[in-house]
Amino acid sequence: MKRHGNLWDKIIDPENIKSAYKKARRCRSKFESVQKFEKNEEANLKAIREALVNKTFKTSRYTTKIIYEPKKRTIYILPFAPDRIVQHALVNIIEPIFEKTFIDDSFACRKGKGQHSGSTRTKEFVKRNKYCLKGDIRHFYPSINHDILMSLLERKIKCKNTLWLLRDIVYSFPGETNSPIGNLTSQLFGNLYMNELDKFVKHELRIKDYIRYCDDFCLFHDDKEFLKDAAKKIEMFLAERLKLTLSKCDLFQTSRGVDFLGYRHFPDYTLLRKSTAKRVKRRLKKLPGQLANKEISLETYCSSIASTYGWLKWADTYNLMTLIKLDELLQDAKQKQKEVNMRGFPKELNTKQDYLNCIENYPNETRQALQTLLDSRFSWFRVRELDDGEEAPEGDNYRVVEEKDGMDPEAETKRILEELREDPNALLFLRGFTVEEVQELINPVT
Numbered sequence: 001m002k003r004h005g006n007l008w009d010k011i012i013d014p015e016n017i018k019s020a021y022k023k024a025r026r027c028r029s030k031f032e033s034v035q036k037f038e039k040n041e042e043a044n045l046k047a048i049r050e051a052l053v054n055k056t057f058k059t060s061r062y063t064t065k066i067i068y069e070p071k072k073r074t075i076y077i078l079p080f081a082p083d084r085i086v087q088h089a090l091v092n093i094i095e096p097i098f099e100k101t102f103i104d105d106s107f108a109c110r111k112g113k114g115q116h117s118g119s120t121r122t123k124e125f126v127k128r129n130k131y132c133l134k135g136d137i138r139h140f141y142p143s144i145n146h147d148i149l150m151s152l153l154e155r156k157i158k159c160k161n162t163l164w165l166l167r168d169i170v171y172s173f174p175g176e177t178n179s180p181i182g183n184l185t186s187q188l189f190g191n192l193y194m195n196e197l198d199k200f201v202k203h204e205l206r207i208k209d210y211i212r213y214c215d216d217f218c219l220f221h222d223d224k225e226f227l228k229d230a231a232k233k234i235e236m237f238l239a240e241r242l243k244l245t246l247s248k249c250d251l252f253q254t255s256r257g258v259d260f261l262g263y264r265h266f267p268d269y270t271l272l273r274k275s276t277a278k279r280v281k282r283r284l285k286k287l288p289g290q291l292a293n294k295e296i297s298l299e300t301y302c303s304s305i306a307s308t309y310g311w312l313k314w315a316d317t318y319n320l321m322t323l324i325k326l327d328e329l330l331q332d333a334k335q336k337q338k339e340v341n342m343r344g345f346p347k348e349l350n351t352k353q354d355y356l357n358c359i360e361n362y363p364n365e366t367r368q369a370l371q372t373l374l375d376s377r378f379s380w381f382r383v384r385e386l387d388d389g390e391e392a393p394e395g396d397n398y399r400v401v402e403e404k405d406g407m408d409p410e411a412e413t414k415r416i417l418e419e420l421r422e423d424p425n426a427l428l429f430l431r432g433f434t435v436e437e438v439q440e441l442i443n444p445v446t
Contacts, residue, residue, distance in 0.1 A: 002156075003156060004157055005157075005158045005159045007093055007094065007157065007159040011092075011161075011165070016093065017045055017048060017085065020086070021085050023088045024080060024084040024088050025037075028080065029436050029440070030436075031080065033079065038436060047082075048082045052165070055161075057165070057168070059078065059083060059168050059172035060078055060082075060083050062076040062182075065077065075182045076173075076180035076181060076183065078182070084184065086165075087169065087183065087184040088184060090166070090169075091185060091188060094157065094188070098156060098195075101156070102191060103199070105211045106191060106194070106195070106213075108190075108213045109190070118213050118260075119263050119314060122211055122258060122260050122263075122265045123265055123270060125209040126258050126265045126267055127267050129221055129222055129254055130224075131221055131223070131253055131254060132218055132220050132251070132252060132258050133219040133230060133231055133250070134216075134218045134251075134259075134260070135246050137194075137238070137244050137246065137247060140214070141179050141180070143243070143244055143245070144189065144193055145243045146171055146173075148193070150167060150171075153166050153192070170189075197217070197238065200234070200241075205230050205234075207219050207221065207230065209221070213260075218260055227251055231249050231251065234246075235249070254266075254267060262276055271316060271317070272311075272320065277320055280320075280324065283308070284324050284329065287305070298336055298353075300353070301336070302334075302336070306333070349366075349369055351432075352432040352433055355370060355431070355433075367442050373428040373431065374435065374439070376428070377422055377423060377426040377428045377429070377435070378420050378423060378426070379420070379423035379426065380418040381419050381420075382416055382417075383416075383417040385416055386400065386415040386416070393417075397419055397420040398417065398420070400415050400416065400417055401416050402415055
């Protein structure tokens with residue numbers, strides 16, 4: 001088995017670190033930590049590289065949050081800098097190495113794969129097999145063993161500096177197990193860990209029709225007893241080789257329907273999962289009222305309907321689409337968007353979404369309006385009263401104004417020092433923008 005060396009120079013290459021930074025900040029430009037980093041971007045990126053070169057980098061402490069969709073999970077969060085940037089820099093270089101070792105029928109967290117591709121593949125397997133063995137792992141990410149994971153990484157990587165960084169990340173969580181959900185590297189580590197099961201199923205059990213998405217997997221065959229035996233061997237393999245436990249392992253006829261990746265796959269058709277269908281009905285029922293009450297923007301209204309159609313079109317959902325009148329909603333959304341386009345550039349832009357809606361159809365006018373927002377974000381703020389003979393500080397951001405108490409013409413005149421500052425109540429901020437977001441809209445990076 002080929003082991004890869006000489007990776008470190010690629011990881012610490014300034015261009016790779018800059019690329020990692022751009023990926024890490026994607027969709028996070030409004031975060032305070034990102035904005036703070038950007039103020040001194042070049043020096044901060046240089047400091048991250050030096051920390052790697054000098055091996056003073058150490059994975060930061062995790063903070064946590066609980067999410068409840070689709071089920072209760074703990075998400076572990078690392079700082080934007082240096083941790084998220086470092087992990088992107090690492091993954092940029094090592095992901096292609098491991099990607100070559102993965103089977104084609106592994107569909108999670110991989111370019112060109114995903115849920116819909118996995119669903120299409122599942123349809124093929126359901127059509128040509130009588131039985132399905134469906135299983136998943138109990139508490140998968142929290143159960144990943146650090147030592148086993150590190151040994152899998154060492155099989156393909158021999159670069160000592162890269163292994164130093166990998167060890168720091170793998171063992172950053174206390175205890176013997178856990179690859180924290182929230183880490184970019186955990187997606188790759190999870191696929192690498194479960195790749196051992198993939199190879200066992202394909203090469204030792206010789207199952208042709210097998211598919212996996214993260215820790216959920218399905219085996220297909222015409223022989224029920226063969227799959228029963230496979231289930232026992234898989235359970236033993238997981239326990240002995242990977243120290244994992246099955247949370248469920250169901251064996252059933254494919255004619256019953258295979259509930260996988262959000263769809264129910266039958267031999268001759270595919271339906272949406274019942275819970276998903278209920279959620280779609282509830283959401284679409286609310287949309288017209290929310291738009292009328294200005295609780296959502298027209299852009300949100302249109303994109304919600306379009307995304308629903310995009311999800312439903314992958315299944316045989318004609319009856320469902322008829323029931324929720326999706327065609328009518330799509331036509332309504334298109335008409336509303338058309339009316340906005342026909343009216344031309346609006347006289348007033350009252351929300352952030354208004355600007356975002358207009359930038360595509362009226363780029364010049366919208367950028368002028370955004371520039372006005374940007375220029376008018378400063379206001380004069382009273383600092384203090386100046387003493388007699390005291391001069392104001394130098395600079396265009398200071399001025400002195402005179403004022404009197406009340407209307408008495410004989411009242412003493414006071415000299416007040418004012419400073420030009422960014423006003424937190426300026427329209428730019430009231431609209432929900434950050435300075436960086438507006439600057440990027442005015443001068444987009446190509």
